[in-house]
Amino acid sequence: MPKAVRRPLMAGNWKMNLNHLEAIALVQKLAFSLNEKQLTDVETVVLPPFTDLRSVQTLVDGDKLLIGYGAQDLSPHASGAYTGEISGPMLAKLGCQYVAIGHSERRAYHHEDDELVNAKVVAALANDLSPILCVGEGLDVREQGRQVAHCSDQLDAALKGLTPEQVEKVVVAYEPVWAIGTGKTATPEDAQEVCGALRQRLADTFGQETADKVRILYGGSVKAANIAGIMAKPDVDGALIGGASLDAEEFVQICRFPEHINR
């Protein structure tokens, strides 16, 4: 399936930034700046902190905005004595469509391992949430030239036990850890090398038809100035954007990347 069939996805991961009032202001700015065609051509999604989700839901539903939203994490459990956790059913009830899973900051600061990431992917799918599954190598692995093997292993572990139909609902985000928040962007060729290898791994495990449907994003210091080059690569279907997604104008320019390409 040619890349053109996969709808580009730009997902803004706000991380631990913006209270609910600031969240409303940012989503309003996005909705004001992006027209219906732009929001139809490029799926635009925000991943705010949990405390903002109800406000974002109210705004999106009330004004029928074409902006999607989701969470940055979820519990592998549906309910119970898990203090501080947020479950898949809670996110689904708030109208979330997406949830980021296995972000390198969760893996590093909260010691999330492949087994837990797999359990969270299963929990998300059980609640009709599309996981945005993050994989990526650190600088040490990159320097050893093992990035493809490392990311492929993370992918295998995270998708263990899933059916091809389930995998079609997953979005994969390749985020080299050395490029996150550092200003060091991987080159478009670096991004393609790993994204292409991940698609091949999906094809080997779940079949070509499934692999062709899965969207694979690149993340790591994405900005308006570098998005067009990254999106020109055949296996990159969008971006997971951190810092630049907090700036409405910058994020809007990223979502308008087809206009930069056609210029």
Ligand SMILES: O=C[C@H](O)COP(=O)(O)O
């Ligand atoms: O989830 C987003 C990534 O961690 C990238 O963050 P960044 O765009 O600030 O480098």
